Amino acid sequence: MVTTIDDLVERSREGVxxxxxxxAYDAHQAGALLVDIRPAAQRAKEGEIPGSxxxxxxxxxxxxxxxxxxRIPEAAGYDVEIVVVCSEGYASSLAAASLREIGLHxxxxxxxxxxxxxxxxxxxxxxx
Numbered sequence: 001m002v003t004t005i006d007d008l009v010e011r012s013r014e015g016v017x018x019x020x021x022x023x024a025y026d027a028h029q030a031g032a033l034l035v036d037i038r039p040a041a042q043r044a045k046e047g048e049i050p051g052s053x054x055x056x057x058x059x060x061x062x063x064x065x066x067x068x069x070x071r072i073p074e075a076a077g078y079d080v081e082i083v084v085v086c087s088e089g090y091a092s093s094l095a096a097a098s099l100r101e102i103g104l105h106x107x108x109x110x111x112x113x114x115x116x117x118x119x120x121x122x123x124x125x126x127x128x
Contacts, residue, residue, distance in 0.1 A: 009090055012097035018111040021120040024083045028052075032081035033074055035060070037095055038114065042087060043127035046114055050123050052085060060084075060095055065102050082107040089113035 019027060028034045034052040036043065037060055048054075053074065055063045062070040066077050074080070082104060086092035092109035099107035110117065118124050 009093050012093045016096070016100075016108055018089070018093070018108055019083060020111050021117040021122055024085075024110050024117070025122050027081060027083060032083055034083050034085060034110075035064070036085045036114070037092060038086055040127075046087060046127060047118065047124040048127045049085065049114065049117060050125050057086075057091065057095060061098060061102055064099060064104060066104075078103045079106060080104065084109040085114055085117070086110075087113050088115050 024032075024034065028051065034049060036049060036052045036054050037057040038046070039056055043054070053072070055072070059070075062068055063072045064075045064082065065071055066075050066080075068075070082096070082099060084092040084096045084099070084107065086095070086109070089110055089112050092113060096107045096109040112119075
């Protein structure tokens with residue numbers, strides 16, 4: 001049996017609460033890490049969320065693994081609340097599932113991604 005990408009995305013979302021833009025904004029204000037995994041070209045085109053951490057997808061697990069030698073200071077433990085952001089909320093579901101696999105049990109992703117965030121009228125800035 002072949003697993004399609006749609007199957008994989010659906011599986012990555014099973015049993016996981018995916019906050020919408022307003023809820024993710026509130027979580028970020030309360031201390032959750034908002035992690036933007038989009039490549040630089042996409043951020044430049046679409047914009048960015050002020051205060052989000054920019055960690056491109058290819059190094060995400062290395063930067064957020066609390067036991068890793070290449071972690072960032074914010075990767076303080078396995079109980080950190082993380083909301084992963086991509087453009088529309090698909091790649092971020094896969095990325096959040098990967099983070100949960102390395103023990104970051106509070107990792108989830110933004111339902112609707114950056115596009116949904118911007119459409120809600122929450123703060124954005126031009127991408128750099």
